[in-house]
Amino acid sequence: MTVPALELRNVSKDYLIKAGGGLIPSYRRHAAVAGVSLTIARNSIVGLVGESGSGKTTTGMMALRLVKPTSGRILVNGVDISQLDHKGLKPVRRQMQVVFQDSYSALDPMMTLAQIVAEPLDIHGVGSPREQTDEALSWLERVGLDRSYGGRYPHELSGGQRQRVAIARALILKPTVLIADEPTSALDVSVKAQIINLLQDLQEEMDLSILFISHDLSVVRSLTDRVVVMYRGQVVEEAETEAIFSDARHPYTRALLDAIPAANPRDRRVRRFLSVEEIEAATPRLARSELPEAAEPSQTPQLVSIGPGHRVAAIVTP
Ligand code: ADP
Ligand code: MG
Numbered sequence: 001m002t003v004p005a006l007e008l009r010n011v012s013k014d015y016l017i018k019a020g021g022g023l024i025p026s027y028r029r030h031a032a033v034a035g036v037s038l039t040i041a042r043n044s045i046v047g048l049v050g051e052s053g054s055g056k057t058t059t060g061m062m063a064l065r066l067v068k069p070t071s072g073r074i075l076v077n078g079v080d081i082s083q084l085d086h087k088g089l090k091p092v093r094r095q096m097q098v099v100f101q102d103s104y105s106a107l108d109p110m111m112t113l114a115q116i117v118a119e120p121l122d123i124h125g126v127g128s129p130r131e132q133t134d135e136a137l138s139w140l141e142r143v144g145l146d147r148s149y150g151g152r153y154p155h156e157l158s159g160g161q162r163q164r165v166a167i168a169r170a171l172i173l174k175p176t177v178l179i180a181d182e183p184t185s186a187l188d189v190s191v192k193a194q195i196i197n198l199l200q201d202l203q204e205e206m207d208l209s210i211l212f213i214s215h216d217l218s219v220v221r222s223l224t225d226r227v228v229v230m231y232r233g234q235v236v237e238e239a240e241t242e243a244i245f246s247d248a249r250h251p252y253t254r255a256l257l258d259a260i261p262a263a264n265p266r267d268r269r270v271r272r273f274l275s276v277e278e279i280e281a282a283t284p285r286l287a288r289s290e291l292p293e294a295a296e297p298s299q300t301p302q303l304v305s306i307g308p309g310h311r312v313a314a315i316v317t318p
Contacts, residue, residue: 003078005209006040006063006096006177011072013058032058034233035072037303040177045203045210047220047241049256050230056213059230060179063211064096065089077176094124097175101182103166107154113140114150117168124173139168143198160191164198171202181213196223217256221245226309229253231279235303239310249312251282284314291316 013033020026033055040046048056061067063074065081074082081092097120100106107116118136121127127135137147143164154162163183170178180199184192196219203210214220220227220241227244229237229252237250248254255274274282283301293305301313 002042004039004075005042005044005077006211007073007075008036008038008059008063009073009075010035010037011059011062011074012036012070013055013062013067014070031233033062033069036230036233036235038228038235038238040209040211041225042176042209043203043207044225045212045223047224047227048211048213048230049215049217049220049227051215051256054230055233056230057181060098060181060211060213063177064098064179065092066098090124094173095175096177096179097170097173098179098181099163099166099170099183101185103162103183104154104159107162107165109154111153112150113145113152113154113157113165116154116165117172120169120173126173135172136168139172140165142202143168144194158191159187160195163187163195167195167198167202171206171208174206176207176209178208178210179213180210182215183212184219185214185216192219199223217259229256232276234313235311236301236313237311238303239307243307243310247310249284249306249310249314251279255279284312285317286314287317 011033012031012035015030015032016027017030018025019028036059038046048059050056058067062069065074069082072082073080076092076095081089084092114133114136117139118132121132121135137150140149141147145161145164157165184195187195200223202208212220212224224241227239227241228235229250231252237244237248237253244253245257248257251274286304288295288297291304292307295302295304295316297316297318299315301315303311304314304316305311
């Protein structure tokens with residue numbers, strides 16, 4: 001078995017939230033992410049889906065070690081990076097990059113596009129200034145912008161062009177892992193499709209492994225190999241993409257799928273919001289003897305294997 005590009009093992013993040021006002025403020029603990037495990041095989045794309053606030057961004061930021069996990073392990077190409085300090089993380093940063101939804105805020109308005117794209121080479125001391133600029137210009141071409149864009153500034157670009165620049169900057173160091181956090185959510189439909197095609201091409205050319213965070217399930221379906229579904233800080237289902245779309249077992253996954261807008265408005269289904277109670281009531285109850293892999297009976301949901309590569313949060317009965 002080859003080593004996965006990225007592995008999160010039982011990763012959690014607690015935040016202290018100010019609960020009481022007054023002279024002596026009180027705090028309560030909020031589990032933004034609670035015991036998430038996920039694996040991205042080399043050269044594959046995993047979708048991370050779930051509604052706003054389910055913990056997707058926090059999970060991605062922990063994978064990058066831009067947020068320190070409260071507990072759990074993070075392995076990049078088999079190396080545990082959970083405990084590394086700033087200095088130890090520097091070589092890891094070359095291996096992992098990120099593209100955000102709002103790349104505009106991440107692009108320095110005072111820098112030319114050539115400087116923006118070349119900067120990671122400079123930070124990591126790769127090549128001479130001349131070589132760095134040449135490499136940046138060829139990356140602008142590679143993401144579908146003319147080399148002449150090298151002298152322009154971020155404010156001169158459309159939203160889609162800015163995402164192209166952000167992708168060039170993220171990939172210039174040839175990372176093995178890319179975290180893409182809602183990279184197309186702010187774009188029009190046609191531009192969105194172009195950016196998805198670009199990511200798909202680059203993934204194949206570079207043998208990239210991508211964690212694609214999105215609430216846009218139609219994009220997830222066309223792009224990803226596997227899907228991990230998060231609900232309230234936990235994974236509730238995980239499977240190959242086609243199995244998620246054809247054979248979802250968890251009520252929350254089904255509710256998300258029901259909310260996909262239909263291509264034909266006449267087929268549009270009524271959006272169903274499930275309450276916490278409804279989801280608890282509809283959580284699968286599986287008899288221990290029916291499961292393909294051993295699991296202990298429990299009153300609370302646990303992730304159990306129900307088929308090849310397919311896991312669902314279920315209550316296991318004796
Ligand atoms: P998503 O990306 O799925 O929308 P997030 O990871 O951004 O979810 O947030 C998960 C939960 O953690 C939310 O309840 C959010 O309010 C909370 N959260 C995220 N970042 C912080 C923070 N820095 N301080 C306190 N709470 C946070
Ligand atoms: Mg988010």
